[in-house]
Amino acid sequence: MRLENKVAMITGAGSGIGRETALLFAKEGAKVAITGRTVEKLEEVCRKIDENGGEAIFKSGDVSLREDADEIVKKTMNEFGRIDILVNNAGINKDALVTKMTKDQWNGVIEVDLTGAFNCIQAVVGVMINQESGVIINASSISGIYGNIGQVNYASAKAGLIGLTKTLAKELGKKGVRVNAVAPGFTITPMTSKVPEKILTMMKEKIPLHRLAEPIDIAYAYLYLASDEARYVNGAVLSVDGGLTI
Numbered sequence: 001m002r003l004e005n006k007v008a009m010i011t012g013a014g015s016g017i018g019r020e021t022a023l024l025f026a027k028e029g030a031k032v033a034i035t036g037r038t039v040e041k042l043e044e045v046c047r048k049i050d051e052n053g054g055e056a057i058f059k060s061g062d063v064s065l066r067e068d069a070d071e072i073v074k075k076t077m078n079e080f081g082r083i084d085i086l087v088n089n090a091g092i093n094k095d096a097l098v099t100k101m102t103k104d105q106w107n108g109v110i111e112v113d114l115t116g117a118f119n120c121i122q123a124v125v126g127v128m129i130n131q132e133s134g135v136i137i138n139a140s141s142i143s144g145i146y147g148n149i150g151q152v153n154y155a156s157a158k159a160g161l162i163g164l165t166k167t168l169a170k171e172l173g174k175k176g177v178r179v180n181a182v183a184p185g186f187t188i189t190p191m192t193s194k195v196p197e198k199i200l201t202m203m204k205e206k207i208p209l210h211r212l213a214e215p216i217d218i219a220y221a222y223l224y225l226a227s228d229e230a231r232y233v234n235g236a237v238l239s240v241d242g243g244l245t246i
């Protein structure tokens, strides 16, 4: 098992990519602590992990609030005594063209997608520094690298995560903590469920692998970066997009 004896904290783990990551990490031997805002979704994921013989706990919370980030870290430390992996996966989008975007849409996405990751990192980094080891993985996006019409808030947050990743890779490398990002392409999850069929077909045609990503495709990339196999990978942004952006 690739994550045996590791403790992983995963945000936004009630659905989509985060849910699949929690299930995969547990299967690979990690003890998993998950968070998100909806208790029922988190309960379902913990139940499934339990049924599969894994170990998981949850604490609901909003990553845009520093005190909520502190609470999940506190619960994880109380239950498991260490944190080896933090996956900053929680994210939202509130799309609009720049001419129509409200301040609430702008602030809402920045606060969850960018500040949320910062909050969780600040809450957990002391633990990792004390352990002299740790891995932080941030969910960026192809939008953060290449931009996307209607997503000035989301693309800015996701580009911000790349700056955050590279800066912290430099700051924390000497403390034994690796920091990397994954930039998923178009993935079939609740986030993308409202995209019209016509657009999905058009996207598939543009992707060299001729299909959209499934959540597990991204979870495997998180798994690689979280595992010791990536022990010399630091400050990287791993595109997982079926070749869409080449």
Ligand code: NAP
Pocket (backbone or CB within 6 Å): 011, 012, 013, 014, 015, 016, 017, 018, 035, 036, 037, 038, 039, 041, 061, 062, 063, 064, 088, 089, 090, 091, 092, 112, 116, 139, 140, 141, 142, 183, 184, 185, 186, 187, 188, 189, 190, 191, 192
């Ligand atoms: P998703 O199914 O909507 O999952 C996002 C999760 O984040 C949900 O479980 C949600 O649960 C949680 N969340 C939202 N706001 C939160 C908050 N303030 N505090 C804590 N948790 C919060 O979306 P997904 O597609 O799996 O996305 C996962 C990550 O991948 C996101 O960062 C997204 O931007 C990124 N990504 C996705 C795609 C794609 O095509 N799907 C592409 C590139 C990047 P609650 O609502 O219960 O809080």
